[in-house]
Amino acid sequence: MASNSFLKIFLPKDKVFFQLFESVAETVMKMGNRLKDVAREKDFDTRGIFIKEIEDMEHINDDYTHRIFTELGRRFSALELLADPRDIFYLEVGEVFGFIEGRSTTTNLKGLVALRKADFEQYRAMPAPDNRFLTYGVVNQGNRFVGSLAPSSVVDNVQVQGLGCCPGRVQGPARIIRNPRDAQLNPGDILVAERTDPGWIMLFTCAAGVLVERGSLLSHSAIVAREMNIPTIVGLAGITQWVKDGDWLELDGSSGTVRRIAAQKEAAA
Numbered sequence: 001m002a003s004n005s006f007l008k009i010f011l012p013k014d015k016v017f018f019q020l021f022e023s024v025a026e027t028v029m030k031m032g033n034r035l036k037d038v039a040r041e042k043d044f045d046t047r048g049i050f051i052k053e054i055e056d057m058e059h060i061n062d063d064y065t066h067r068i069f070t071e072l073g074r075r076f077s078a079l080e081l082l083a084d085p086r087d088i089f090y091l092e093v094g095e096v097f098g099f100i101e102g103r104s105t106t107t108n109l110k111g112l113v114a115l116r117k118a119d120f121e122q123y124r125a126m127p128a129p130d131n132r133f134l135t136y137g138v139v140n141q142g143n144r145f146v147g148s149l150a151p152s153s154v155v156d157n158v159q160v161q162g163l164g165c166c167p168g169r170v171q172g173p174a175r176i177i178r179n180p181r182d183a184q185l186n187p188g189d190i191l192v193a194e195r196t197d198p199g200w201i202m203l204f205t206c207a208a209g210v211l212v213e214r215g216s217l218l219s220h221s222a223i224v225a226r227e228m229n230i231p232t233i234v235g236l237a238g239i240t241q242w243v244k245d246g247d248w249l250e251l252d253g254s255s256g257t258v259r260r261i262a263a264q265k266e267a268a269a
Helices: 004-013 015-040 044-078 085-090 093-101 109-125 198-204 220-228 264-268
Strands: 159-161 163-166 169-176 190-193 209-212 232-234 248-252 257-260
Touching: 015 044, 044 085, 085 109, 093 109, 163 220, 169 209, 190 198, 198 220, 209 220, 209 248, 220 232
Parallel strands: 169 190, 190 209, 209 232
Antiparallel strands: 159 257, 163 232, 169 248, 248 257
16 A cells, blocks of 8 residues: 555654554455455355455455554644645545655645545535446546436336345335434434445444445445345435435335335324
8 A cells, every 4th residue: 555665754663553554464464365265165155254254354454544544644734734634535545655755746735635625515516427328538528427318216106116136125214314424323214325335334234224326236235235134225216306304115125116105103003
């Protein structure tokens, strides 16, 4: 991850970085050994266990890497190179190491961060691109990122159709989550989101089911759902607009159908 110059600058005299980099190197070695075990192992179930161990080690390494850059952010902020320690995550890895080693094209890190923040705000205001679209010429110039076919997941006002990726039929109240950091999800809720990433994993543990606008059988949502055995449907175009927070839903992770149902009190009456 880091270049030799970075290691020479920090590691010989810095226990924090030394311990973190040692942990990363050790985990990478373990992952390599497990990959060899996967290649040699013929039993399907045992291979599955090994692959799960590798995925767990990847999550551990992600944590170590996050801690390394968090520490760099603190130090850059203390030197007044950044306004806030977390601004380090608006920079690219090469820009961070390039600045440390004196080979960056600019030393104005605050200016770079301001540019990235402005870009993020612009992206946030833009409509999300379609799942499938064509581009011509320069990708970010003159292309609308709109597919040739309109989304067809909405069947009617009662039912929508998506791609089932983990079997199971569950009922529960919908909880539309847009930011996992400030989310409130109760056990038994059905998580509804536009998309997910590794930062959403802790929410999956409370969800009775998961509905996601985007994705495929190999998307993050689908893979995590199968690992945790949570009924999940992806590819539900417009689901965050079709459903309202608190609506009672029934989802079938095998068929990929989602239905609005009567509230629990009404159903019990």
